[in-house]
Amino acid sequence: MVRKSKEDAELTRKRIITAAREVFLSRGVSRTTLEHIATQANVTRGAIYWHFKNKTEIFHAIREQVLLPLIDRMDDSLTLDGNEDPLTQIEKSLCQTIDELNDNIEMRETYEIIMIKCEYVEDFSEVLQQILDNCSSILDKLVLGYQRAQAQNLLSCTLSPLALAQDTHLFFSGLLHMWVKDADGSRFRNQAKTLIQSHMNLRRKH
């Protein structure tokens, strides 16, 4: 049998994406061949070429599958003003992302691939720009949070909301990178939340 129903086809597509994520993770993006992915997915390269133009397109599919939902959640948790104070809100939002990394295998693997199993050249260099754009949008949300904190007189210092947001953003970028690299968890993964708490306490009045 060859021809599958539409649902079956969509299923193979997803199998290919999952397989690619697994192989990318263990072999790195550049070193994995379409044959590797095909074997892992129990299909032939024919199937892959049917669903995707090339390896780069699979990479983008993996990214979208995980990143698009994440951005939405990040947006929500930083924009919605609940009944928490702004600083707690920021803290919870950061912690929530760490929780996601811990709980969501696909997200964790995707992050790991993006950060340390991929070379940003040629086709992939545009991803860098996307990452920077992404950062800008997160930064904007943080600025809003700190502005509200300032308005409510919650801040321990006179730094501008922008400066605080930039500092938090860089802190969190560093944390994510270290989180990924710290495979055994001893240095960063296990104490990520404590680090976030300290970071936020530094800007809390009193």
Next chain:
Amino acid sequence: MVRKSKEDAELTRKRIITAAREVFLSRGVSRTTLEHIATQANVTRGAIYWHFKNKTEIFHAIREQVLLPLIDRMDDSLTLDGNEDPLTQIEKSLCQTIDELNDNIEMRETYEIIMIKCEYVEDFSEVLQQILDNCSSILDKLVLGYQRAQAQNLLSCTLSPLALAQDTHLFFSGLLHMWVKDADGSRFRNQAKTLIQSHMNLRRKH
């Protein structure tokens, strides 16, 4: 003519390293072949195989050429207690690294390769451990600085020196990553020092 003097041979070795750095930067480590490097260095693969076992060894040579001196300088500027106060000392040390990245082409290119043009799998996964070890040593130096700052009652908050050092370390890691990704300089490179200043001001009393 084929056989060169020892000095000439050492010179070709360096030419190969420089060529490799340049090609790694533009094509990524995985996608560059030894032929690429040879062409760039105006030698044949024979010369490369004479001086290095394989591509991985060239990568390590590039890393050592830049990283070993850096670690020494970092050690010095954080360990030596000059006549500055500890917080200023930390700030200057961080700024100095940024200056180095701006001024030293080899260092800048090497950092870029290590951070976004290299996949940490197989032979390269051990580099991750080295990076983490490196971080530990920098963290230790920062802790010492903050301990002295605390002893001199310079700190604005009650956070432990360790917590402050971890926060600074993560901030600086994030900054370096963004510095590298921000090729056009608009978002991070041009204001790196301001960001460092803000970061340190956050912990200064007064």
Next chain:
DNA sequence: ATATATACATACATTCTTGTTTGTATATAA
């Protein structure tokens, strides 16, 4: 019921890479 497009598998041709082997001119040591 039949035609057609779909969802692949299989086979093929071509190009890249790598590692090794062989050759060789010449510094250098003895």
Next chain:
DNA sequence: TTATATACAAACAAGAATGTATGTATATAT
């Protein structure tokens, strides 16, 4: 001065990896 090791260049062999072309069974539309 001669022998030997050095510092490469050039040639060779073999295997990967890619993209495409072709084959084909079967959903699905008509």
